[in-house]
């Protein structure tokens with residue numbers, strides 16, 4: 001409880017200039033930051049959309065205007081409302097560095113995300129979910145608490161021009177401490193999407209051991225229901241602290257996270273199925289854990305990719 005009363009300020013908000021807003025986010029002042037991202041194909045289609053009536057831009061003489069190189073380079077801006085400096089219990093009201101890396105991974109994987117569903121855990125203000133919605137069929141952004149979910153919804157609404165036609169980005173509550181119970185309360189269709197989503201994503205959800213354990217319990221539940229070939233991406237920022245436990249500088253939360261991942265790696269389970277007629281034919285599913293080589297991810301956003309950022 002004492003820890004919850006400590007304050008935290010994301011580096012993202014130290015390094016970016018935020019615009020103060022008139023409104024407030026319950027207990028905090030509201031700010032707005034724009035995040036520029038570049039997707040070559042999207043730059044073309046958005047600039048067409050902005051400039052033309054019939055999809056083809058013409059000048060006053062009726063001649064076609066060719067797409068200009070400048071447009072391809074300029075980038076699009078997602079505008080996110082957030083708080084600056086919050087209590088630990090409200091850190092979801094800020095944008096965290098690893099979510100920018102997660103956004104870049106999603107942009108990098110954009111071809112594979114087409115027509116897929118994504119469920120995000122600990123979405124916070126919704127930046128990665130919105131980027132996912134540019135490519136995927138459905139993104140369910142989940143978090144704990146009405147305050148954060150409302151802000152996430154507002155950000156989705158404010159950036160809906162970026163979402164793929166026909167795609168949906170919505171918010172739902174998933175508290176890692178009671179996942180399955182919550183899922184059971186959802187509408188049937190949303191529950192089906194959550195259970196069947198091929199991609200599970202999360203950014204900056206590792207900062208406390210108990211929370212990490214609860215997070216992994218949720219992940220395990222989601223990975224073992226519905227379809228068998230699911231992919232989970234977790235973007236993390238390793239935080240180095242001096243700890244009294246170790247009397248040394250270390251990344252305690254990250255070390256614990258790695259232990260949880262190691263326990264998952266290689267784990268095999270038998271998938272329940274009504275069609276199975278012989279025990280030997282029961283479908284076995286295995287977990288594989290890998291670290292993504294972030295040098296392989298192209299740069300799509302403007303921020304410093306520090307060596308403390310990791311994706312598994």
Ligand SMILES: C[S@@+](CC[C@H](N)C(=O)[O-])C[C@H]1O[C@@H](n2cnc3c(N)ncnc32)[C@H](O)[C@@H]1O
Nearest residue numbers: 091092095096099122123124144175176203204
């Ligand atoms: C550091 S923030 C990261 C937010 C966002 N993913 C980002 O990177 O900008 C951690 C997120 O985990 C969420 N969270 C913490 N405890 C949770 C719980 N028990 N169940 C669900 N989400 C939780 C917080 O509300 C917050 O949105």
